[in-house]
Amino acid sequence: MRQFDIKTLVPAITLVALCMTGTLFTTEAVAADIVISQKGKKFVPKKVNAKVGDTLTFVNEEKRKRHNVYSKSAGFKYLKIKKQKPGDRDSVTIKNAGTAVILCALHPKMKLTVVITK
Numbered sequence: 564m565r566q567f568d569i570k571t572l573v574p575a576i577t578l579v580a581l582c583m584t585g586t587l588f589t590t591e592a593v594a595a596d597i598v599i600s601q602k603g604k605k606f607v608p609k610k611v612n613a614k615v616g617d618t619l620t621f622v623n624e625e626k627r628k629r630h631n632v633y634s635k636s637a638g639f640k641y642l643k644i645k646k647q648k649p650g651d652r653d654s655v656t657i658k659n660a661g662t663a664v665i666l667c668a669l670h671p672k673m674k675l676t677v678v679i680t681k
């Protein structure tokens with residue numbers, strides 16, 4: 564029975580290891596943190612694209628106003644943050660694809676559209 568030469572085996576293992584890590588890096592998507600400001604009674608920006616697994620971070624940049632975050636969109640009612648005081652920074656992680664409209668209960672004109680793909 565032929566035995567593998569150590570000089571062949573070591574580079575072969577290294578190559579396999581490199582391929583595996585390369586595969587991991589290319590297939591494993593890095594989740595993004597999408598920062599949205601609440602400023603002047605608006606969400607800034609008012610529309611963002613996201614992927615499942617990304618987080619939405621809401622930063623209240625007002626001097627005095629409070630805000631909150633909620634959604635009535637089907638499948639996205641978990642996208643909510645209770646009262647946010649000026650300076651507060653809170654995040655929610657997106658679990659599914661679709662289009663979510665985010666609102667603020669205190670300021671009915673505030674609207675953010677999040678288009679989520681897998």
Ligand SMILES: [Cu+2]
Nearest residue numbers: 630667669670
């Ligand atoms: Cu508000």
